Amino acid sequence: MDITLIKPKIGHPKGGEYLDEGRMEPLMLGVLGGLTPPEHHLTLWDDRFEPIDFDRPTDLVAITVETFTARRSYEIALEYRNRGVPVVMGGIHASLLTQEVAQHCDTVITGDAEQVWSILLEDFQSGEMKAIYKGIPGPAQGITQPRRDLFAGKGYLPVSLIQFSRGCPNHCFYCATSAFFEHTHHVRPVDRVIQEIGDKKLLFFVDDNFTSNKAAAKELLRAMIPLKTHWVGQMSLDVALDDELLTLLQKSGCMGFVVGFESINSDNVTWMKKNNVNSGVSRAYEEQISRLKDFGFQIWAAFTLGHDFDTQSSIEDTVAFALKHRFSFAAFNILLPYPGTPLYDKLNEENRLLFNGNWWLHTDYRFNHAAFIPKHMTPDQLTQAGMAGRKKFNSFPSVVHRALDLKTNLRSLPKLWIYMKYSLLFRREVARKENMILGGNSFEES
Numbered sequence: 001m002d003i004t005l006i007k008p009k010i011g012h013p014k015g016g017e018y019l020d021e022g023r024m025e026p027l028m029l030g031v032l033g034g035l036t037p038p039e040h041h042l043t044l045w046d047d048r049f050e051p052i053d054f055d056r057p058t059d060l061v062a063i064t065v066e067t068f069t070a071r072r073s074y075e076i077a078l079e080y081r082n083r084g085v086p087v088v089m090g091g092i093h094a095s096l097l098t099q100e101v102a103q104h105c106d107t108v109i110t111g112d113a114e115q116v117w118s119i120l121l122e123d124f125q126s127g128e129m130k131a132i133y134k135g136i137p138g139p140a141q142g143i144t145q146p147r148r149d150l151f152a153g154k155g156y157l158p159v160s161l162i163q164f165s166r167g168c169p170n171h172c173f174y175c176a177t178s179a180f181f182e183h184t185h186h187v188r189p190v191d192r193v194i195q196e197i198g199d200k201k202l203l204f205f206v207d208d209n210f211t212s213n214k215a216a217a218k219e220l221l222r223a224m225i226p227l228k229t230h231w232v233g234q235m236s237l238d239v240a241l242d243d244e245l246l247t248l249l250q251k252s253g254c255m256g257f258v259v260g261f262e263s264i265n266s267d268n269v270t271w272m273k274k275n276n277v278n279s280g281v282s283r284a285y286e287e288q289i290s291r292l293k294d295f296g297f298q299i300w301a302a303f304t305l306g307h308d309f310d311t312q313s314s315i316e317d318t319v320a321f322a323l324k325h326r327f328s329f330a331a332f333n334i335l336l337p338y339p340g341t342p343l344y345d346k347l348n349e350e351n352r353l354l355f356n357g358n359w360w361l362h363t364d365y366r367f368n369h370a371a372f373i374p375k376h377m378t379p380d381q382l383t384q385a386g387m388a389g390r391k392k393f394n395s396f397p398s399v400v401h402r403a404l405d406l407k408t409n410l411r412s413l414p415k416l417w418i419y420m421k422y423s424l425l426f427r428r429e430v431a432r433k434e435n436m437i438l439g440g441n442s443f444e445e446s
């Protein structure tokens with residue numbers, strides 16, 4: 001049987017195409033490939049940079065759907081279904097908004113694919129494919145090794161995506177992952193992860209929160225030390241409170257990680273139910289940041305803008321804070337109400353959702369624009385404040401200012417090289433994504 005796997009793009013600039021230069025391997029499709037019995041033939045189309053050949057004969061199409069790619073996913077599904085090819089959808093949006101997704105495909109898989117993908121394939125071959133398969137969010141990957149050969153020759157960034165754990169026990173109320181995994185957290189056996197790392201030299205652990213289970217993380221880090229690999233990941237700020245963990249991270253080759261600061265205002269942090277992990281906010285995070293820098297970690301600081309205690313000037317303060325700390329990278333994303341999250345439900349109850357409550361399908365919605373009415377500014381003011389922040393942080397004077405951080409970016413030549421390469425890439429990519437229209441441009445409104 002011939003199976004086509006698809007990673008859809010988010011959208012496109014008005015009247016043009018956006019080809020993602022900073023694209024990373026779609027690990028979920030590699031995992032799906034690894035779960036597929038070897039007698040089947042697989043083809044991967046990454047819509048973010050290559051045209052899909054809809055006319056190539058195939059028996060079954062599998063699309064991974066995130067909320068911001070839902071519109072494009074439905075367009076792709078329609079093309080195939082018009083040609084009589086059945087379509088399966090899975091991924092976070094398929095789990096959080098199953099009824100909507102089900103209207104655009106033949107079968108939806110909710111939760112993880114591990115327990116249900118091979119059953120679906122057997123049912124399909126015997127002509128008995130069901131409308132819904134429910135996978136539970138469980139141990140990441142088990143024994144499956146991703147089919148990384150599917151990524152070969154596609155021009156992905158030279159970093160291998162890998163996962164040690166999935167989910168997160170915390171309750172940050174805007175977080176789609178937390179809703180997807182129902183606040184559970186699962187780790188893979190250490191030997192499986194070490195086997196998968198093999199001789200890879202640069203890794204990105206995609207775990208939502210790599211250090212959620214600190215004892216398990218330490219076990220993996222000890223086992224990674226002899227591999228002499230370099231890696232980046234994502235962790236919550238409470239990692240800074242554990243010196244043994246910081247030492248092991250450094251020894252295992254960790255160069256830096258994404259930290260979800262989200263806000264520098266303690267009222268916001270409490271409002272979003274993140275005060276357990278971001279407990280340092282009341283002292284402006286100073287001690288934790290300084291501790292992370294002592295170890296040389298290059299921090300990618302993630303902020304979300306538009307929380308209930310945010311104002312236009314507090315957003316300017318947030319950008320100033322990121323510049324003051326010379327973070328290697330930073331994201332200033334507008335707070336987005338993802339369906340299935342407590343934030344979405346709250347804003348819905350308060351009648352504060354824009355775009356009929358489904359921004360991800362709305363033709364007027366633009367990427368990284370406000371999709372709700374903030375408390376202390378207009379939606380447009382929030383959108384503009386986000387854009388101004390991204391522009392300032394990614395400006396050339398800022399790139400130079402941040403390069404001069406002796407504890408991180410100037411600590412060694414490899415760190416400086418990583419910093420320069422990726423800050424220039426992100427600078428370009430962030431600017432190109434501004435105002436992007438969701439979906440493909442053949443569907444653009446005139």
Ligand code: B12
Nearest residue numbers: 025026028062063064066067090091109112113176177206
């Ligand atoms: C790694 C990652 C990234 C990487 C990109 C990686 C890549 N390949 O391009 C980076 C850092 C660049 C990134 C960027 C963004 N990301 Co991101 N990212 C993730 C993260 C942390 C892990 C995804 C992953 O690889 N997981 C490992 C795989 C194996 O697991 P999985 O995707 O869940 O797949 C399993 C199941 O879902 C299912 N499944 C998935 N697809 C399919 C398809 C079929 C057919 C089937 C049967 C099953 C199936 O089976 C798989 C195996 O069990 C997730 C959080 C998360 N846990 O999902 C956020 C996440 C997906 N990202 C998110 C967001 C918002 C973004 C951005 C829009 C942020 C921004 N504002 O710029 C950008 C947009 C990226 C883009 N497309 O341009 C949100 C999406 C929310 C939503 N409701 O859609 C998430 C959930 C984070 C969050 N906490 O909210 N991201």
Ligand code: SF4
Nearest residue numbers: 168170172175178208
């Ligand atoms: S700590 Fe991160 S992954 Fe965990 S619930 Fe909060 S935002 Fe989501």
